[in-house]
Amino acid sequence: MALLAGTALGLLVTGTAAAGHLFPDCEKGPLANNTVCDMTASVSDRAKALVAAFTTEEKFQLVVSTSPGVPRLGLPSYEWWQEALHGVASSPGVLFAPSGDYSYATSFPQPILMGAAFDDGLIEAVATVISTEARAFNNANRSGLDYWTPNINPYRDPRWGRGQETPGEDSFHIKSYVKALIKGLQGDDPDYIKVVATCKHFAGYDIEDWNGNERYEFDAIINPQELSEYYMQPFKACARDAKVASIMCSYNALNGVPTCASSYILQDILRDHWNWTDDGFYVVSDCDAIQNVYMPHNHSPTREGAAADSLVAGTDLDCGTYYQLHLPGAYEQGLFDDAVIDQALVRIYSAQIRLGMFDPTSSSAYRSLAFANVNTPESQDLALKAAEEGIVLIKNDGILPLQIPSNGSITLAVIGPWANATAAQMQGNYAGIAPFIHNPLYAASQLVNVNVRYAGAPGDPTTGGYPAALSAANASDIVIYVDGSNSGESDDRNLIRWSGERQDIMTQIAGLGKPFILLQMGDQLDDAPFLNHENVSAILWAGFPGQAGGDAIFNIITGKTAPAGRLPVTQYPADYVNQVPMTDMGLRPNETSGNPGRTYKWFNDATVPFGYGLHYTDFSVSVDAGDESSWDIADLLSGCDAEYKDLCAFQSVTVNVENTGDVASDFVTLGFVAGKHGPEPHPIKQLVAYERLFDVTPGSTASAQLNLTLGSLGRHDEAGNLVLYAGEYNLLVDVPTSSVWNFTLSGDDTVLEEWPQDPGTP
């Protein structure tokens, strides 16, 4: 007997993933006379004309990620799923060539390290390179133009497996970061979107699989206050302010309703409250999330119901096959009408029209981008710079920067499990194929006047690595020990500490008496055992630093570049994971549950705090805010006619930063608001502005402008409304605080933004 023709021992591929991103032929194809091909018509009219040409049967096949297109209309198949978290990335719609042109794309650091740079200009530049490379891939028919990036759920709990994909834990920081990122990805051409970006995962998603709580069925219980002030903030900035073209609804339920089936968040908040209604704005589901509406959420009683409920709620595109399989039945059952499916189709095809897919090649310069624009020398420099800017110096007894003799040589032991880090370790998840991977061992081996002794993973008895590491360390002048922690999708961490075995190995090697530098990579681990350990000379955190990560690390270590990154997350004490279940979404300390509070806003016992980072020089910081120190709330509002009151300007505060040491260095200026205003409990502080100053030379002073808005001062009440309260305010600059400006607001507490209330589960 035999396998039937048409099947195979490999996977049966029905879609056209990564195989066809050709655009429709608007000149000679069947659609040539359809209004969709008429560049003088409005986007909306063009999309409606296209949708009018579909049969009902066809419509249900077109709202899934692997779209078959409509051959009879010359509408090509299309894969909607591309990834580009930190460079064009391996994903169903991206086809890297096996070698040569298009066999790689620039691989930047993971967002968690780029977040540590606190440099929005850097982020926009990186995103611009990514969108340029994405267009080049598309022009070579090697990718689509819809990218499911960025991940902007705030990094709420240190155990989250996908925290590395985000810029960090702070909602203001993510807002600022994502605005720069979306600008770079979507471009600034008023006529064309460069690539569609997708802010995900909307909303309340930040658990993979913790102690049996799986993302596919987890119901995140979040009160309106914390939903509005924290979880929703990045999406507000992304949708309302940055006007991202796509939003991805998430696996989890939010207060009882799976997000992909929630008209409260997809309609009331996203489209009505944030006015996210431009042509081509569409909602896509996370992959198989529509299925999850049926099982395991058990939200809809039937499969057809789940498909219909999601479509009606406002999920326009299904990553998966549920729409394809079950919308026809749902339609027969009368669970939705033609207007609903047409609306979804108009939205997604409007996006394609705004991407220029129905316009001639000559219509946009984007269409000329080619492999010459991929991984250019400038892009390589930018990948290096992005890693350098993010690296955080956590401890330094003076050993850094390393003095390398210009005559003679020194011997470095470069040892530990991550010394010869793999591509996966250097890049982190959602990576593409990098043109090269310079890991720490490689970069060390490029140094002049430096001999390198390498040993791999001590403690592995199969390699005798433990004695080998001791021996390498013993034979060297200085030890650089490279280790880290990795997590990932579907993989939350249970532990955030260095294991006893690794502590033993490190302290034993440190005990040899050589200067011992801990190069900590990947996710945060509690460094308490080493911070005050007399044998540990320095600690650097380098995250997942991308293709040039090793070069960046050794540029920092040797002082070629001065470190100025700041921790974008709290480094929690090891025991934190025993104090609060990951499933407790509460941010505020809670005596009843024992929740000690989350993020630097509510938790005060960090091992290393959010915003921390040392330099090779000293800085003196002072706020220059002018003489005024009291304002009337009504006056502040009367002077502003912004559409959204939280964006009304308040003050632009100058911070003078003097380099009082000997080394030129960047400096990240961080401004936080604290103080007694509004109801208790008050947060410890809240980041409201930041600016990275570049290359401040010894003896000189540079100035940062912290542009405060009314939103910087507002707090969210229990209903989620943003309120400006009379009371005392403090602007705290730097971490730890080194300069403070105090001021007061008087008058009536005033609502800046009314939060839409959840109608609740039906």
Added chain:
Amino acid sequence: MALLAGTALGLLVTGTAAAGHLFPDCEKGPLANNTVCDMTASVSDRAKALVAAFTTEEKFQLVVSTSPGVPRLGLPSYEWWQEALHGVASSPGVLFAPSGDYSYATSFPQPILMGAAFDDGLIEAVATVISTEARAFNNANRSGLDYWTPNINPYRDPRWGRGQETPGEDSFHIKSYVKALIKGLQGDDPDYIKVVATCKHFAGYDIEDWNGNERYEFDAIINPQELSEYYMQPFKACARDAKVASIMCSYNALNGVPTCASSYILQDILRDHWNWTDDGFYVVSDCDAIQNVYMPHNHSPTREGAAADSLVAGTDLDCGTYYQLHLPGAYEQGLFDDAVIDQALVRIYSAQIRLGMFDPTSSSAYRSLAFANVNTPESQDLALKAAEEGIVLIKNDGILPLQIPSNGSITLAVIGPWANATAAQMQGNYAGIAPFIHNPLYAASQLVNVNVRYAGAPGDPTTGGYPAALSAANASDIVIYVDGSNSGESDDRNLIRWSGERQDIMTQIAGLGKPFILLQMGDQLDDAPFLNHENVSAILWAGFPGQAGGDAIFNIITGKTAPAGRLPVTQYPADYVNQVPMTDMGLRPNETSGNPGRTYKWFNDATVPFGYGLHYTDFSVSVDAGDESSWDIADLLSGCDAEYKDLCAFQSVTVNVENTGDVASDFVTLGFVAGKHGPEPHPIKQLVAYERLFDVTPGSTASAQLNLTLGSLGRHDEAGNLVLYAGEYNLLVDVPTSSVWNFTLSGDDTVLEEWPQDPGTP
């Protein structure tokens, strides 16, 4: 700059792992005149003479897994670490050839499936093949002769990642299994051990990493009663009765003391109580477990202390490097004396002597085994038979055995994530390189008059697999859906249920109205959603079935072989994991903690019970125990002069098994003791004997002998003593119980075995 000579970008290998298993040259080498080479001397004298030739410095280098040997004495380097859980396995001491001879070894099913066969003869035969192949590898200088197998910790909790490595949850079953296994591995030559087997992990080890509780530092709190009656039983059988040559101490602590540093378990129980003191019996640590005595257990205040404490407690060999690195310092500090290190060395070299390493090639037939003895046709048949015997039929509405027309053909859909199972899925962990892997899809494709339609993993949107699976199922006469659950080392499960997504996919395909057979592989998952589902025709469990697994599965499915396996574990309901933390070692139900009880002995709400398994025929079972039904305890004891009272014979009970159906079939006869004797709480029942009957033809009756001992009747008191109680006894045969024999014991309760009491933490 350059990398120094002697280092490399690869791992620096200091040992000689898998590179040298040559024996010392006792004819012409430096040791030729040492008594160790004198075959007429006693093992002990030979070992002592060898040890006397070592310098103190050399001694500390020889008690680690990657032994450098003593070149000046012509004692070759030696890798002590070999694995062979279900076939000679990839491990530091085993060197498979890249191709040709010695590039593979027979790969039997994982123990969890072989356990389901309840056939000790099978186990001995399998172990005999493994030890033969191991000797062949050794003769070709491709492996050592010390094998760190079997894993006999009882499978206490369904979440345990390494449960698949064990024969199951029942301590009596494991005892019986391991005695057969050790006999096969160590052989029956009074002069030579065939290969050294190692019963692991001694003791109380069965957590990998559950919710942040890591095996390296977990302290298992177990009361003397349950320690003695359950956790220690397999080791008692292995050490005391089967006389295994090696025992591995574990990562965890037991009641406060890391097991590798516990003289209570290594001396008081193992060597004193169980008389495990033959020449060459040695204790090896789990890998890096000596380090763990220092960190993270913090049991010893220094590294030297941890090494000394472990050596003094009775751990003779360190898998790792801690002994090598820290025994010298400990010796200088006076933490142990020469007699202790000499004792360890005498033990491990006595094992080498008993393996024949100091004897000429002509001394033993084992030395002539060669590649012609590897994966012979007989061994291949045995691998097939082992899988067939273990497969358990859980549900059958009559669809099985499948009727395949002799004329014409039928079409089978063979679909699902495990249909085209990988080698890792087919073999499970601690596997070697198999000569071939016949997975379900392969085996289906070999059937005559059967067309196969394959589709991979439904639900994966990148492949359109969901519609493809539906389409394959729709185009077929019968659907065989193959899915499973895998776990592994360092990887406990949090969930023991089929996910909602998978339930949805399966019920949707089952809903097409074709006969739907669920082939469940890997670990157990709660089958409740399918057991009573009218669209699910049959459920087979096939574990990790090894190289011939697919063939075995389809031999069962087509009726070429009749199924007779029985579940060796309880199939727990999904919610069980929410009822008891994995860290709660208690077996008995506990109202205070909410522990609902563990294993079939104490938990009564299984989805599918321990011992369950259907057949293709019907059996009628009756106990024939003779007329006597009451005994006096003193009489029973007076008639027995066995060294260990638990081994005193009680009754050999005949069970008559009549095949009343139409199909010849094996039948596993299971006998349990229950009844009111001894203090409450009483276990539901306890397995005390089993026998597999072979090929019982329709209409015929076969008889099994259940050989009961006094140990079968005894229970353990709170101090851990084994006590024979007066009272009522019931012998329950089969699952569910189909025949019962009741009897009574009278007279004085009598202790059969006094349990050594834990002196406690100093």
